[in-house]
Amino acid sequence: MEQRKNVYKMYVNGKWIDARSAAVIEVLNPATGEAVAEIPRANSQDVHAAIEAAFYAKDTSKRLTAAERSSILEKVAHLMEQREKEFTERIVLEAGKPYEESESEVKAAILRIRFAAEEAKDIRGEAFRGDMVTGTAKKVGMMLRYPLGVIVGISPFNYPLNNPASKIGPAIAAGNTVVFKPSSDDPGPVILLAQCFEEAGLPAGILNVVTGGGQEVGDELVVNPRVNMVSFTGSTEVGRHIAEKAVFAKLDLSVKEVGKGAFKYAGQRCDALSRILVVEKVYDSFVTKMVDEAKNWSLGDPMDFQIKMGPLINEKGIKKVEELVQDALSKGATLHVGGKKRNGLFFEPTLLGNVTTQMRIAWEETFGPVAAILKVKDSTEALEIANRSEYGLDSAVFTQSLDRALDAALRLETGTVQINAAPSHGVGNFPFGGDEVSGLGREGIKVSVEEMTSTKSIIFNQR
Numbered sequence: 188m189e190q191r192k193n194v195y196k197m198y199v200n201g202k203w204i205d206a207r208s209a210a211v212i213e214v215l216n217p218a219t220g221e222a223v224a225e226i227p228r229a230n231s232q233d234v235h236a237a238i239e240a241a242f243y244a245k246d247t248s249k250r251l252t253a254a255e256r257s258s259i260l261e262k263v264a265h266l267m268e269q270r271e272k273e274f275t276e277r278i279v280l281e282a283g284k285p286y287e288e289s290e291s292e293v294k295a296a297i298l299r300i301r302f303a304a305e306e307a308k309d310i311r312g313e314a315f316r317g318d319m320v321t322g323t324a325k326k327v328g329m330m331l332r333y334p335l336g337v338i339v340g341i342s343p344f345n346y347p348l349n350n351p352a353s354k355i356g357p358a359i360a361a362g363n364t365v366v367f368k369p370s371s372d373d374p375g376p377v378i379l380l381a382q383c384f385e386e387a388g389l390p391a392g393i394l395n396v397v398t399g400g401g402q403e404v405g406d407e408l409v410v411n412p413r414v415n416m417v418s419f420t421g422s423t424e425v426g427r428h429i430a431e432k433a434v435f436a437k438l439d440l441s442v443k444e445v446g447k448g449a450f451k452y453a454g455q456r457c458d459a460l461s462r463i464l465v466v467e468k469v470y471d472s473f474v475t476k477m478v479d480e481a482k483n484w485s486l487g488d489p490m491d492f493q494i495k496m497g498p499l500i501n502e503k504g505i506k507k508v509e510e511l512v513q514d515a516l517s518k519g520a521t522l523h524v525g526g527k528k529r530n531g532l533f534f535e536p537t538l539l540g541n542v543t544t545q546m547r548i549a550w551e552e553t554f555g556p557v558a559a560i561l562k563v564k565d566s567t568e569a570l571e572i573a574n575r576s577e578y579g580l581d582s583a584v585f586t587q588s589l590d591r592a593l594d595a596a597l598r599l600e601t602g603t604v605q606i607n608a609a610p611s612h613g614v615g616n617f618p619f620g621g622d623e624v625s626g627l628g629r630e631g632i633k634v635s636v637e638e639m640t641s642t643k644s645i646i647f648n649q650r
Contacts, residue, residue: 201391244392260304281373303356334362357635448609508555
């Protein structure tokens with residue numbers, strides 16, 4: 188694959204533009220350290236201009252019929268399919284995600300856009316009668332859904348196409364306008380997505396893409412009074428979750444799923460399994476099997492189809508992983524596998540045993556390929572420790588007992604509980620989102636459409 192350097196521009200009000208200051212940010216391939224792209228470094232004035240474009244395009248967006256919005260989204264999905272290889276290669280080059288995973292992400296993103304196209308034609312209100320209350324017997328009411336207005340989308344590096352698709356698709360399906368900021372580490376997929384929307388005939392101003400640093404761009408996006416909603420998937424600094432896990436039985440299934448949850452995309456996922464709580468009666472057997480599982484996760488060039496795990500996204504990310512591993516080891520954790528940095532941004536699949544609640548890794552999100560295993564007496568202690576976390580996006584329960592699975596699911600304070608499977612959100616057909624500091628609201632194509640609309644009640648008085 189040719190690693191040419193792409194020079195991206197921002198997309199504002201239907202035009203491709205540079206930052207006013209002409210400043211740029213280089214996008215590096217985390218596997219090689221080479222510059223593979225550059226993006227404009229927007230300032231607050233650039234962001235303000237994008238929000239203004241979205242604000243004044245609201246009427247244009249509202250005038251699009253549901254059929255027109257659906258048709259545009261369908262065209263976008265079709266164009267993405269035509270450029271599937273290009274999308275995939277940009278994810279590999281900019282995010283360091285192995286090719287097969289990158290390809291799967293592109294396919295999932297296409298499905299998300301296609302689902303959004305279907306939902307655009309299925310946005311419904313509600314009718315209700317007034318005769319259940321004395322004095323309104325002759326009245327009939329209608330509640331209609333209408334777009335909120337300007338939606339801001341902000342996404343992290345780990346799903347550079349899937350996450351944006353899950354925000355932009357529903358926002359446009361619901362008739363809103365969008366200002367989107369991709370991660371500066373891998374902005375290419377969002378730029379390509381904006382090109383598809385432009386080619387599909389989306390009117391100017393409905394979708395805008397700005398690029399730049401988090402503080403420079405993010406502050407203006409969040410505080411601007413013309414923004415009606417912020418759809419944000421956060422970074423570790425601002426509140427991503429620790430995906431929690433209680434493992435109770437069927438070790439072979441548990442080990443396979445935990446391995447996938449901990450090491451897939453080098454653990455750089457908001458639903459990665461970072462903390463694994465294992466009851467003491469199966470602890471030793473589980474650890475033994477997990478050692479073998481960790482060794483199966485080959486590390487290397489993400490363009491190699493035989494490789495299962497690539498690099499971390501940047502130096503800051505790998506330093507955080509090293510810090511947490513070293514803190515755990517200094518406080519008595521056992522290093523069973525891995526634990527070392529290799530060549531640049533590659534970190535070995537790592538398994539830590541005898542982790543305690545006094546260690547940082549038991550409470551902080553690692554966002555790296557490290558499985559931290561805590562031994563607990565029983566499910567009661569596991570649930571108590573799990574619910575002490577300030578995070579609450581995903582959790583998983585492994586057990587052969589249906590009663591125990593349901594009991595744990597009802598008691599876990601997380602937005603989603605997976606039974607006998609690692610957390611995975613697929614194409615967004617199941618709602619997902621976090622509790623506590625792991626987020627507000629829910630995502631998923633249908634739920635996102637509802638979140639990105641408001642309601643209006645219209646009451647008729649029959650005479």
